[in-house]
Structure formats: C-alpha cells, structure tokens
Amino acid sequence: MAPKLIAGNWKMNGTRASLAEARAIAAASPAGGGGVARLICPPFTLIAAMAEVVQGAALGVGGQNCHARSSGAHTGDVSAEMLADAGASHVILGHSERRADHGETDANVAAKAEAALRAGLVPIICVGETLAQREAGAALSIVCGQIAASLPNACEGRAFVVANEHDWAIGTGRTHTPAQNGDENRAIRAALLERFGKQAEAAPILYGGSMKPTNAREILAVPNVDGGLVGGASLTAADFLAICDAAG
Numbered sequence: 001m002a003p004k005l006i007a008g009n010w011k012m013n014g015t016r017a018s019l020a021e022a023r024a025i026a027a028a029s030p031a032g033g034g035g036v037a038r039l040i041c042p043p044f045t046l047i048a049a050m051a052e053v054v055q056g057a058a059l060g061v062g063g064q065n066c067h068a069r070s071s072g073a074h075t076g077d078v079s080a081e082m083l084a085d086a087g088a089s090h091v092i093l094g095h096s097e098r099r100a101d102h103g104e105t106d107a108n109v110a111a112k113a114e115a116a117l118r119a120g121l122v123p124i125i126c127v128g129e130t131l132a133q134r135e136a137g138a139a140l141s142i143v144c145g146q147i148a149a150s151l152p153n154a155c156e157g158r159a160f161v162v163a164n165e166h167d168w169a170i171g172t173g174r175t176h177t178p179a180q181n182g183d184e185n186r187a188i189r190a191a192l193l194e195r196f197g198k199q200a201e202a203a204p205i206l207y208g209g210s211m212k213p214t215n216a217r218e219i220l221a222v223p224n225v226d227g228g229l230v231g232g233a234s235l236t237a238a239d240f241l242a243i244c245d246a247a248g
C-alpha cells in the first residue's frame with residue numbers, strides 16, 4: 001500500500017524559533033518514513049533554513065504558493081524554481097485561503113501547477129467547496145469542476161497531489177463525516193482516472209479541514225483518503241507526530 005502523506009501547512013505562522021518543531025519532527029521520523037510520507041510547508045522565509053535542519057531525515061519541505069513565471073518583474077512573488085532552489089520538493093497551490101484572499105482562479109492555479117512541474121516540484125492542488133455550496137447540494141459539482149480546471153494537462157505522467165479541503169471545516173473544529181469524505185474522494189478519483197488514466201491511481205487525495213490527533217485515525221481509514229493537509233495541528237511537533245502515528 002502506498003504510504004499516507006501527511007502535509008503540514010504552517011500558513012502565515014512561524015519564525016526561526018519554530019525550526020525547533022521541525023527539528024523535533026525530523027528526529028522522531030523513522031528512516032524511510034515508517035509507512036508515512038511527511039512534509040512541512042512553512043512560510044517562504046523558513047524554507048531554506050528548514051531544508052537544512054531536516055536534511056537526511058524522512059521529512060520533506062514544501063512551499064505554500066508560487067508564481068507561474070520563473071523570474072521577472074513581479075514584486076513580492078516567488079517562483080517555483082526559487083522554491084526548488086531553497087530545498088522544497090512540493091508546493092501547495094490554490095488553497096481556499098489564497099482563492100479567497102488573493103482572488104486566485106482555477107486558471108491561475110493551473111498555470112502555477114504547470115510552473116511547479118516545470119521546476120521539478122510536486123504540486124499539491126487544493127479543491128473544495130464553501131459551506132453555502134455544500135448546503136446547496138453543489139459540493140461534488142464544484143469540486144469536480146475545480147479538478148477539471150485547476151489541474152493542467154502537464155500533470156499527465158507526473159507526480160501530483162490533490163487536497164480536498166473544505167473551507168467551512170478549516171480552523172473551525174468541524175470535519176466531514178467519514179462517509180462524506182469517502183463519497184467525495186471517490187468522485188475525485190473517478191474524475192482523475194477519466195482524465196489521466198491509470199496513472200491517477202497513484203495520485204494521493206488528501207483530506208483538509210481540522211484534522212487533529214483525535215480524529216485523524218477515523219478520517220484516514222476511509223478508502224481514497226490518502227493523507228491529510230493539516231493546518232493548526234501541524235504547528236507543534238507533538239500534534240503533527242501524533243497524526244503521523246495515526247496514519248502509519
């Protein structure tokens with residue numbers, strides 16, 4: 001069985017003092033990962049330092065966003081090539097907070113994912129419905145529409161990850177029921193298989209939204225839930241490692 005992927009998203013949290021958490025996670029991660037692939041995505045400012053701290057350990061480092069172009073006059077932006085140069089292996093793209101705060105569209109996300117692949121990064125492409133969309137019974141069609149429009153054709157034959165995160169569950173303590181996760185992720189898998197063929201069997205589909213040590217085991221036991229995109233609970237080594245234990 002493929003290892004579950006537990007990806008921590010530190011969002012806009014962390015200073016150099018927080019590298020102690022990454023050091024503790026790295027020290028407690030068994031060689032080879034022990035059946036769990038582990039990743040922390042800190043803010044840009046910590047990527048290079050964190051990559052150094054975790055060097056040689058079974059813990060990867062990723063970015064939380066990138067620009068679609070490799071360089072140029074784009075003040076304040078960071079390219080996928082720069083992330084790779086700093087030591088990142090993955091990049092989160094199209095998180096609901098970026099779609100909401102920065103107006104990122106599916107087309108923007110697809111262009112960024114293409115850039116990530118060009119730079120040799122694994123894109124973690126986020127999809128997910130709002131509470132209003134869920135209550136209107138539109139969750140599945142929204143998510144499948146995002147899958148169609150946010151994943152570039154360049155994903156074909158390449159490693160990529162989909163994170164199915166529910167903005168009403170992010171940071172709220174509310175989670176999907178396991179049955180809801182199973183239904184949605186099965187539909188995502190079917191959409192991926194239809195578009196990319198058999199290769200898509202290997203694409204991890206993560207759950208995102210208030211995953212904690214207390215609920216991770218139940219969430220991760222559902223077929224087609226191949227890991228978690230973890231926000232708040234990834235900020236301390238103790239909680240992140242407890243979730244990794246639940247995934248192992």
Ligand code: PGA
Binds near residue numbers: 170209231232
């Ligand atoms: P949370 O964030 O775990 O803090 O709810 C998850 C996410 O942003 O996907």
